[in-house]
Amino acid sequence: MKKHVLLTPGPTPVPPQVLLSMAQPIIHHRTPQFEEIFAQMSENLKYLFQTRNDVITFASSGTGAMEASVVNLLSPGDKAICVQGGKFGERWAELCRAYGVEAVIIDVEWGDAVSAEEIERVLNKHPDAKVVFTTLSETSTGVATDVKAIGAMMNNKPAVLVTDAISGLGGMELKTDEWGVDVVVSGSQKGLMIPPGLAFCSISPKAWELVEKARCPRYYFDFRKAKKNLDKNTTAFTPAITLCIGLNEALKMIREETLEKAIARHARLAEAVRGAIQAIGLELFAKKPANVVTAVKSPENIDSGKIVKMMRDDYGISIAGGQGDAKGKIFRIAQLGYMNEFDILTGLSCLEIVLARLGYKFEMGKAIGFAETKFQETSS
């Protein structure tokens, strides 16, 4: 009778109505029926991305869309600035190197965020850099980057701004067009509330100019092929049909809630978690915390992996541990996608029980008390 609760930063819980939409008999993709679904889905993606640019959908993990951004914008020998403050920031540089692109690294301490000024300094030193790769929400550290300020700073610069919003989109503010983000990359299993297997890129006119000149080899992830097919409400290669159908349902739910309210919901849940954690004497890992995932330093002498394992194995509640250098040192609780106050309270409650079992000293119920009070005060 264990009830499983997913509070991980991807995959996130899939609403039952979305799961059931994907369990219907499969339909063929080269039909008016699927093309209509795909057109709706692509239109609603624009709403979510807050853009008038085309949003391209690939059948792949989020990394596929990151690769697409590298190979469609750059040529071997080109230079790109990669902000690296966590596992996913590092991926930008790895991708650049794999394709012979020179990666100028901005190393950010894990838990900290890059500033627009720092990027400007590096851009001035490397005015030939064609692209700046950033991460809106660095899932491995729980850090939010001020993409708005970076966009404003890059407004009159020739370089193209790319943001990995795989875990941020739908849960954090990201005004693609207003902020001047040329390429926004995302994935399906985070704020979009469906299983993994779809990835997305929005592409600005400024980015399209680079696409025409880029000489990195590409085929499956070719923006040009994708765009030609998108204009006909289809994909270059067989789409992940059921995931598109599920996404269409999930996007309708987001439109119904409205993006504004969804973002406010994530902020409210995140504030409650941050306060609750601190109320029992724990420290946040991120200096500039994202609203989609809260990274918490594990109490001294308690390996964070033990907390994660006990919560999952003994109680069925899944949170995430630390990755890379942060392994064993932090745990991460997501406030992402199809989650509400009571999912969060369940997670915090389980955390209190497990912390007590592992010998951490604190007043039982205090985290919950803080979160409940926060929720009560902000009830609409």
Add this chain to the structure above:
Amino acid sequence: MKKHVLLTPGPTPVPPQVLLSMAQPIIHHRTPQFEEIFAQMSENLKYLFQTRNDVITFASSGTGAMEASVVNLLSPGDKAICVQGGKFGERWAELCRAYGVEAVIIDVEWGDAVSAEEIERVLNKHPDAKVVFTTLSETSTGVATDVKAIGAMMNNKPAVLVTDAISGLGGMELKTDEWGVDVVVSGSQKGLMIPPGLAFCSISPKAWELVEKARCPRYYFDFRKAKKNLDKNTTAFTPAITLCIGLNEALKMIREETLEKAIARHARLAEAVRGAIQAIGLELFAKKPANVVTAVKSPENIDSGKIVKMMRDDYGISIAGGQGDAKGKIFRIAQLGYMNEFDILTGLSCLEIVLARLGYKFEMGKAIGFAETKFQETSS
């Protein structure tokens, strides 16, 4: 009250129990629970591929695994032989060119198959060709290629043999190890009976030698990254979790039927369709027809697209039209995956009704009569 019947060569019908397995609450992929599913799935893929080689799974369409085969085996400037007798054979050459690999084309007339002798002749002329790219079942023409004979011919040759078995696997004999096929590429939405979104490559020790030397750039589709993770029962990047869960169920069904019987079932259905079509005076398009899809020449003066559209729009029965040069000239009925005698009879029956409505002259019921007799004679 229209009942939809899918008789297309991908996507193919997904068994209801598989659909429901994917509609369960999603689980996290970095857990013992998912790793066990992934290990079972990977083991059962080996059974399906009839190989002891590792079978790698990507979150992508089948084309992604084709691209993986090109970039992991070859370097820019290398030479590869591409057999081109349909839309999917052409994709090999397009992929090679995209990555700077010289494609030596063997042009095969649409509807015909390449012979092992023809490939040998070209290989002798280009002894430096590192890879031969073939297609087991060319979905666009309904043609089967004698991969067994090609494997035998290449037995003592240095070149590596790659076969696109995207639509063939699970429905046609393909003894990967016994025949000496170094890389077998497949996809999820055909004989594997699940929705599109997963793609596969099996890789022989001989192929691995090329992988170590290949210098085409790669990241998302890197065999080495995938293999390192496969050994830990996981994937390099977030897997398409629900599709893996569905595939695990579908593969259990295939093991229960046995691969031998599944292949015999496809052959039996295909024989019935071929005979039925000819019984009403129509001609097969393929000289060497595959057992997974039957391509039929449309009667003179009837655009095959009209047949497909009327069957789908008026009766809910989906078959496929012609692609590329064969557009309007052929239609294609699949015998692929989760299909039995009565699915086929339903399709043939609808075809008779539609042909009659479009003015084609034949004795109504004759196709059905032939197929029924065939099924009766071969009942076990």
